[in-house]
Amino acid sequence: MFKGSWVALITPMVGNGEVDYDSLKRLVDFHLQNDTDGLVIMGTTGEAATVSFAEQLQVIKAVCQQVNGRIGVIAGNGANATAEAVERTKALSLLPIDGFLTVTPFYNKPMQKGMVLHFNAVAAATSKPVLLYNVPGRTGVDLLPETVAELAKTANIVGIKEATGSMQRLAELTQLCPPDFMLLSGDDASACEFMLKGGHGVISVTANVAPKQMALLCRAAMSGDTALAEKTDHALQALHHDLFIEANPIPSKWALQKMGLITSDVMRLPLTQLEPIHGAVIEQALAKAGIAL
Incomplete structure (x- = not known):
């Protein structure tokens, strides 16, 4: 059930960082329709690091x-303390979600043994499916x-x-893990190749602004239609890169506001709004993807 195009959804905000539920509803409708x-x-793109657990x-x-x-x-339930991750998991399990995305414990730099114990403790706290999340560039651990x-x-x-973007890593995971173990890309720029080489889908930042195109890319790649997958991906490559021209999700929020899907590109400190000099770059990437502002 975790195959295909999954969006790492932004959390829209207004004012001093209050969650904007009207914009959130528009975003969810946008994905339901596309x-x-x-x-x-x-997750990371949803600014979980600065949003209280109650929120x-x-x-x-x-x-x-x-x-x-x-x-x-899928709900993000990660924490750098195992006890906190377990408590989050128990509370979130009461909601009608389909599973969890659990990031590696960040900042602590645990050993591999510690991560096995961490993830197994999280899994033991719920009957719902758990997806591991490996993003060394943010967490400091692989x-x-x-x-x-x-x-x-x-x-x-x-x-x-x-999210390493490494095809060698994909090959190793494919060799070592069971055939039914879901392998999802966390790197938009290499997601097409990832799926063409046997991956099952992507959890995407680009899908925030180009959901229909990302869905088409995933379906083409996973059905073996290399030509269509690569053609679709080519039009999205500028977005894959330029949505990270500043820290994620700063560029995505800016684009979604320009598209009229959210009221404001406000986010919580220490993240700040997009520098004006980068706006034209993102506009060009949107145009290459066929997205009108």
């Missing part, structure tokens, strides 16, 4: 009510393929969002 397979709520519960509950089972909903294979033995650890 072939997105599922929503990942309160996170409210946002996820609102999304679940609106979606009402029409597409999948979940190695051998460790992932060990964790894949846990019944409800069902896949990984692998």
Whole structure:
């Protein structure tokens, strides 16, 4: 059920950073109407690091009510303390979500053994499926393929969002993990190649602004239509790169405001709004993708 195009959804905000539920509703409708397979709520792109857990519960509950089972909903439940991740998991399990995205414990730099114990503790706290999330560039720690294979033995650890962008890493995971273990790209720029080489989908930042195109890309790649997948991806490559011209999700919020989908590109400190000099770059990337402002 975790195959295809999943959006790492932004959290719209107004004023001094209050969650904008009207814009959130528009965003969810946008994805319901544009072939997105599922929503990942309160991950990195959703600014989970600066949104209180009480607010996170409210946002996820609102999304679940609106979606009402029409597409999948995954909740971010990561924390750098195992006890906190377990408590978050227990609370979120009471909501009608389809699973969890659990990032590697950040900042602490645990050993591989510590991460096995961490993820297994999270998995034991819920009956819902758990996706591992490996993003060394943000967390300072790398979940190695051998460790992932060990964790894949846990019944409800069902896949990984692998954000290294390495095809060698994909090959190692494919070799070591069971065939039904979900391999999802967490790197838009290499997601097409990832899927053409056997990956099952992507959790995408680009899908925030180009959901229909990302859905088409995923379906083409996973059906083996290399020509269509690469043609679709070529038009999106500028977006894949330029949506990271500043820290994610700064550029995505700017683009979504320009598209009229959110009221404001406000975010919480220490993130700040897009520098004006970068606006033209993102406009050009949107134009290359066929997205009108």
